[in-house]
Amino acid sequence: MDGDVVKVSAPGVDLVLGRLFRSTVGQKALVAVTGALLVAFAFAHMIGHLQMFAVAGGQEAYNQYAEKLQSLGAIKWAIRGGLLVVVAIHIQATLSLMARNRTARPVAYGHNKWLAASLGAQTMRVTGPLLAFFILYHVLHFTVLAVSAPGYEAMDYALRDGTGRVVADVYGRMVHAFSQPALTVGYVCAVGLLGVHLSHGISSLLQTLGMLNATYRPAVRSVGPLLAGVLTAGFAAVPLAILAGVIQ
DSSP: OTTOOOOOOOHHHHHHHHHHHHSHHHHHHHHHHHHHHHHHHHHHHHHHHGGGSGGGTHHHHHHHHHHHHHTTTHHHHHHHHHHHHHHHHHHHHHHHHHHHHHHSOOOOOGGGHHHHHSHHHHTHHHHHHHHHHHHHHHIIIIISOSSOOTTSTTOEEEOSSSSOOEEEOHHHHHHHHHTSHHHHHHHHHHHHHHHHHHHHHHHHHHHHTTOOSTTTHHHHHHHHHHHHHHHHHHHHHHHHHHHHTSOO
């Protein structure tokens, strides 16, 4: 009839998508995609921290970098919220796969024995929860400032950019924090756990995304440990340099 609104619905679409993401294949895809996003964020985070070295700009560059991040306003919170959602999906999908593996008859992939035999694969159930606790502590320490020393939040720095702006001295906060040997050792150990976790995780996500075939297998076997090693070295470099007095 004239004037009637015809509503076209596809009730099967939601059902199909729901079944897909609840399936083993769907859960593996969620772990792989969210894992790739978190690895990309880790590299961006590492590159930002490396600006603390004088050769990369030192205090001026690092505080400008931190101030730019803070000036993003709503975008900053959207990114943080998105990261939180990604982490939650990654954990949920991983726990779901672990539960399925416990109840199903284990069937190994003959051409993927190198994945199952790696240290990272054998310790994923341990390194995952430990990293979750470390990330929580890291956020409380450097973002929320809930476990920082008195006066830590009040540190400020006058940028030498001709504008006379005074910003939070995040560089000074980092130096103050990692001048404590116990804290530095704890962070470096946590970064080591991250490296072990990612050495398997990166290779596993590449496998899930279909890159583990006869052509790419040798490269994929090494790319996980290689990228994990770069992240481990990059994240450990700043606290160790501060403790050694290279950054001060």
